[in-house]
Amino acid sequence: MIEKKITVPNKLGIHARPAALIVRAAVEFDCDVWVESPADKVNAKSIMGVMTLAASGGTLITVSAQGDQEETAVETVVEVIRSGFGEEMI
Amino acid sequence: MLFKGIAASHGIAIGPAFLLKVEELRHARRTLIDSSESEEEILRFRDAIISVKHDLENIADSMGDVVEGRQILEFLLLLLQDPTIKKEVENKIRCDKVNAEYAVSSTLLDVMDKFNIMKDPYIRERVADVKDVGRRIIEKLTGTEKDALNNLKQPVVLVARDLDPSETAGLKPGQVLAFVTDMGGKTSHTTILARALGIPAVVGLQKITVEIHPQDLIIVDGIHGCVIVNPTEKELSYYAEIREQFQEAESLLQQANPGPALTEDGVRYELAANIELPHEVEMVKSLAADGIGLFRTEFLRLIQEKGENEEDHFDIYNKMALDMLPKPVIIRTYDMGGDKFRTGLNSAREANPFLGYRAVRIGLDRPEEFSIQLRAILRASIHGNIKLMFPMVTHVEQLRSLLDLIKLVKNDLRVKAIPFDENMQVGIMVETPATVIALDLMLPYVDFVSIGTNDLTQYTLAVDRGNPKVAYLYDSFHPAVLRQIDTVVRLCHAQQKWVGVCGSMAANPLAVPLLIGFGVDELSVAPSLIPDVKKMIAVVTTHAAREMAEKSLSIETGLRVRALVHSYVIGKYPEILLDENDWKTGG
Structure with a gap:
């Protein structure tokens, strides 16, 4: 099990489009991937889960993974978030 | 219960x-019998997902470079394949033993509730997407239900x-x-x-x-x-x-009178059949009807899977003309729209479909497609017993355009040396007050008219007959409707044109004496009602009918008109299956 913390860097936070980007990155891996906010922990491959997390800009979230390629999986998802989804940063 | x-x-x-x-996202719950049925439902659910995925991918491909469109579709695809939703649905099917439709709709309704209470407006907006995905899955699931309807092992009562x-x-x-x-x-x-x-x-x-x-x-x-x-x-x-x-x-009635319809005083009365499907011709013949007074062609559109095909039309019209020979067959051109069809032709939802894009309005808007039907009718007219009828003609200009279209088709047939009946009669339906009031201007162009009493009543009284809250106001015995029927008959006869009635009034035991009394030349009813209507005609004398019709024109309410006819009919034909609603209330 690998985990890494990151602050949501964009102004609007994880709304529909960013959520879709996260899910699309996560489904590339066979291992289980999660995203966790102070409020909830959800399956990173579930668009509904990631959206209901409703993490706003500035929230500290944890990305974790377990199974094959867990390290790369966490790195990839964290990188997607760090990029700010190509949106305006805080 | x-x-x-x-x-x-x-x-x-x-x-x-x-x-x-049962309506999109509120599907009826059905309890499954055992776990093997659960597994079947799960497979059905998974198949539906695959099939919707395929549809969405096709739409995405067709979008090309429209970025926003592709993004929406990619989002729909992610929702469709969401592992959490999938698991939840399958759990419901397995543990709660419910059908796939119910499991999908209840799961997605929960998701929508969750989205709805989110603070982020960007997320709330996505509720529509969840609904869209749900609707697509359920459409696939019920689609298989429709297939099941075609493969029934025992006859059923259809509930919808x-x-x-x-x-x-x-x-x-x-x-x-x-x-x-x-x-x-x-x-x-x-x-x-x-x-x-x-x-x-x-x-x-x-x-x-x-x-x-x-x-x-x-x-x-x-x-x-x-x-x-x-x-x-x-x-x-x-x-x-x-x-x-x-x-x-019923069988006694059917055996009772294999001959023509005669009034009590022996006057021969024209009684034809309304049909929807070609195979009904057999029944029409066995009932000795005086022809087909209305062939509703809308079903042809549905039988044809790959657009309009002239040969499909021709085969059906031709066979019907031959089967019915020498009796007449009145073919009504497409009457799509209104409550009858929501086809691809009018994809935009209309605020007032009954006042919208329907019948010849569609035909005149798409003359090339419409000509396919007209050509097929004209070709079949060669047997000499086909008449053509246009629905929903409200303007003389429309009528002229329609006749021009026929002229064009005829010219084309002549050039190609394809035979047809040069004297094929052409008529119109009378379904709106506009057509009644301006009928004298339209009659010079046509050979006959047929009154569609259902639409005429609805348009005259401004009542949507499908809306249970106002349906009680719908009354074909309303003075405004009866007076119009009287007017139509007078105008037609003044110009030596014949007039029929093909709406449901023609089979109403209380209306039949009035229609005869007004001087309507032909009644056309569903084949199964022909024996009943024959009996209704047989208890009426032309003299009494004329008296009642005349009297009805000065009566204030539909209810009283019905009471007048009821007292006459019940005295002569007590065993008639009178629906109490017909004379007690406005129904």
Whole structure:
């Protein structure tokens, strides 16, 4: 099990489009991937889960993974978030 | 449990319920029998997902470079394949033992609730997407249900919110014992179809689809407008007996008079049949009707899967003309729109479909497609017994354009040396007050008219006959309707044109004496009603009919007109199956 913390860097936070980007990155891996906010922990491959997390800009979230390629999986998802989804940063 | 609705088509049926598609995201719950059925439902659900995925990918491909469109579709695809949702649905099917449709709709309704309470407006907006995905999955699931309807092992009572022609076009007589619907009134599509098939129907039951479960035993009493769900032994034996009596009476009626329709004083009266499906011609012939007064061609559109095909039209018209020879066949061109069809032709939802893009308005807007039907009709006219009728003509300009279109088709046929009947009669339906008031201006262009009393009543009284809240105002005996019928007959006869009635008034025992009295030349009714109407005509003398008709024109209310005719009819024909609603209330 690998985990890494990151602050949501964009102004609007994880709304529909960013959520879709996260899910699309996560489904590339066979291992289980999660995203966790102070409020909830959800399956990173579930668009509904990631959206209901409703993490706003500035929230500290944890990305974790377990199974094959867990390290790369966490790195990839964290990188997607760090990029700010190509949106305006805080 | 007993439910009361509107008696739409006479008869009694007893059989198992078959629920046909229940509105998008509120699907009826059905409890599964065992775990093997659960596994079947799960497979059905997974197949539906694959099939929707395929559809969405196709749409995405067709979008090309439209970035926003692609993004939306990619989002829909992610939702569709969401592992959490999938697991939840399959859990429901497995643990709660419910059908796939119910599991999908209840899961997605929960998701929508969750999205709805989110603070982020960007997320709330996505509720529509969840709904879209849900609707697509359920459409696939119920699609297989429709297939099941075509592969029934035993006849069923069809239960639905409302019946769409696209769902009922493939029905074979004998497959369905009766119709039971939430929506509809005495003249809705379901009713017309039930009468055409000669099966009982109770409509306007409001929420019956929620009360009935698949395979429930149902008694449909189309005489009194009752539906009994899971009847007691006592009710069952009572109705089994009534059903037998009714069938006996029906067959007696059918045997009773194989000859032409005659009034009591021996005047020969023209009585034709309205048909929807080509195979009904057999019944029309065995009942010795005076031809086909109305062939509704809308079903052809549904039989044709790959767009309009002239040969398909021609084959059916040609066979019908030959089968009926020498009796006339009146072919009405497409009457799509209104309540009858929601086809690809008018993809935009209309605020007022009855006032919108329908019938010849579509035909004139798409003359090339429309000409395919006209050509086929003209080619079949070679046998000499075909007449063509246009629905919903409200403007003289339309009528002129339609006749120009016929002229063009005729010229083309002449050039190609394809034979047709040069003197084929052309007529119009009279369905709106506009057509009645300006009829003298239209008559010089046509050979005959046929009054569609259902539409004429609805347009005159501004009442949507399918809306249960106002349906009570719908009354074909309203003075405004009766006076218009009288006007139409006078105008037609003044210009030596004949006039028929093909709406449901033509089979109403209280209306038949009035129509005869007004001087209507022909009545056209569903084939299964021909024996009844023959009997209705046989108890009327032309003199009494004329007197009643004249008197009716100065009576204030429809109710009183019905009472007037009722007292005459009941005295001469007491055993007639009079629907009490016909004369007690405005129904």
